[in-house]
Amino acid sequence: MSKKGILLVNLGTPDSPAVSDVKKYLDQFLMDERVIDIPAFNRTLLVKGIIVPFRSPKTAKLYKEIWNENGSPLLFYSKLQAKMLQERLGDDYHVELAMRYQSPSIASALANLKAGLVESIQVIPMFPQYASASTGSVMQLVMELVSKWQTVPPISFINSFHDNELMIKVFAENARKHSPETYDHILFSFHGLPERQLLKCDHTGNYCLKNANCCQTLNDTNKFCYSAQGHDTARLIAQELNIAKENYTVCFQSRLGKEPWVQPYTTDILKKLASEGKKRLLVFSPAFVADCLETLYEITVEYHEEFRALGGEHVQLVESLNDSPVFIEALAGMIKN
Ligand SMILES: C=CC1=C(C)c2cc3[nH]c(cc4nc(cc5[nH]c(cc1n2)c(C)c5CCC(=O)O)C(CCC(=O)O)=C4C)c(C)c3C=C
Ligand SMILES: [Fe+2]
Numbered sequence: 001m002s003k004k005g006i007l008l009v010n011l012g013t014p015d016s017p018a019v020s021d022v023k024k025y026l027d028q029f030l031m032d033e034r035v036i037d038i039p040a041f042n043r044t045l046l047v048k049g050i051i052v053p054f055r056s057p058k059t060a061k062l063y064k065e066i067w068n069e070n071g072s073p074l075l076f077y078s079k080l081q082a083k084m085l086q087e088r089l090g091d092d093y094h095v096e097l098a099m100r101y102q103s104p105s106i107a108s109a110l111a112n113l114k115a116g117l118v119e120s121i122q123v124i125p126m127f128p129q130y131a132s133a134s135t136g137s138v139m140q141l142v143m144e145l146v147s148k149w150q151t152v153p154p155i156s157f158i159n160s161f162h163d164n165e166l167m168i169k170v171f172a173e174n175a176r177k178h179s180p181e182t183y184d185h186i187l188f189s190f191h192g193l194p195e196r197q198l199l200k201c202d203h204t205g206n207y208c209l210k211n212a213n214c215c216q217t218l219n220d221t222n223k224f225c226y227s228a229q230g231h232d233t234a235r236l237i238a239q240e241l242n243i244a245k246e247n248y249t250v251c252f253q254s255r256l257g258k259e260p261w262v263q264p265y266t267t268d269i270l271k272k273l274a275s276e277g278k279k280r281l282l283v284f285s286p287a288f289v290a291d292c293l294e295t296l297y298e299i300t301v302e303y304h305e306e307f308r309a310l311g312g313e314h315v316q317l318v319e320s321l322n323d324s325p326v327f328i329e330a331l332a333g334m335i336k337n
C-alpha cells in the first residue's frame with residue numbers, strides 16, 4: 001500500500017562550526033531573495049562582499065559554544081522530532097526531514113519521498129508563525145522542485161500553527177518547571193524580521209505599521225502577519241499560565257543591519273526592565289520549535305550577561321519544544337486534520 005509523505009522542514013544550520021562551513025551556510029541563507037529581500041546585485045555585494053566574510057568568523061565562534069557531542073542542537077532535535085513523528089504515525093506514513101539551508105537538503109528529502117512512491121506530500125515548515133523569510137521560502141523551494149516532476153503528486157502545506165493548543169501547552173508546561181511566579185517579568189522574545197518584510201505582507205498596504213497597535217491583535221487583515229501571529233502565541237501562552245498583561249512583554253531579537261526591524265527590540269526591553277529594578281526574567285522563544293543558536297547562545301548567554309551588566313540578576317530561557325511527545329502529538333494532529 002502506498003504511504004502518505006510528510007516533509008518536515010526547519011531552517012538549517014552549518015555542517016560544522018568551522019568557519020568554512022559557516023560561510024557556506026550564511027552564503028546560502030542570506031542569498032535567499034526572501035531573506036535579504038533587496039535587488040539581486042545589491043544582495044550579492046552585501047552578502048558575498050561584506051556579511052559572509054566579516055560575520056562568519058564571529059558566528060563560527062558562537063556555533064562552537066553551542067555545538068555538543070550531538071552536533072548542532074537544531075539539527076539534533078529536528079532529526080529526533082522526525083523520528084518520533086514517524087513512530088507516532090506508523091507505517092501508513094513516510095516522514096522525511098529537510099533543512100531549508102545546508103543538509104539534509106529539501107531536494108534530497110523530496111527525492112526520498114519520490115523513491116518511496118508516496119501518494120501525497122504534506123509539508124510542514126517548522127515555524128509556528130508565518131514569515132516570508134522562513135515559511136514562504138520553504139514553500140517556494142518545495143514548489144519549484146516538485147513542479148519539475150513529471151507526475152506532480154497532491155501536495156499541501158501547513159502555513160502556520162502559532163495558536164496550536166498542544167504547542168501552547170508544551171511551552172506553558174516547560175515554563176512551569178521554572179515557577180514563572182518567582183520571576184519579576186516574562187519576555188516573549190521572537191526572532192526579528194525587517195519591518196520592510198512586515199509591510200510587504202500587508203496586502204492592503206494601509207494597515208501594518210500605520211498605527212501603533214497594528215500587530216497587537218490578530219484579525220482578517222493581519223492574519224498572516226508574523227508579528228501579529230507572535231503576539232497571539234504570546235497571549236495564548238500567558239493565558240495558559242495566568243500571566244497578567246502587565247507582567248509580560250513581546251519583543252524581537254537578532255536584528256541584522258541598519259534598517260529598522262520589528263520592534264520593540266529585546267535589548268531595549270532588557271535596558272528598560274533593568275532600569276525599573278527588575279532582577280529576574282523568564283524568557284520564552286516561541287518562534288522556534290527546537291533550541292538553537294538564538295536560544296542557547298543569544299538568550300542564555302548574551303542576554304543574561306547583558307542584563308547582569310545592567311544591574312539585573314538572571315535571565316532564564318524556557319526550553320523549546322525539542323523532544324516533547326506532546327509537540328509530536330500536535331504535529332500528528334495537524335496531519336490528521
Ligand atoms: C522564525 C524563523 C526565522 C526567521 C523568520 C528568520 C529570519 C531571518 N534570519 C536572519 C539572519 C540570521 N538568522 C540566523 C540564525 C537563525 N535564524 C533562525 C530562524 C529564523 N530566521 C534560526 C532557527 C537560526 C539558528 C540556526 C541554528 O543553527 O541554530 C543567523 C545565523 C547566526 C548569526 O550569524 O547571527 C543569521 C545571520 C535574517 C536576515 C532574517 C530575515 C530577514
Ligand atoms: Fe534567522
Ligand SMILES: [Fe+2]
Nearest residue numbers: 208209214215
Ligand atoms: Fe502589523
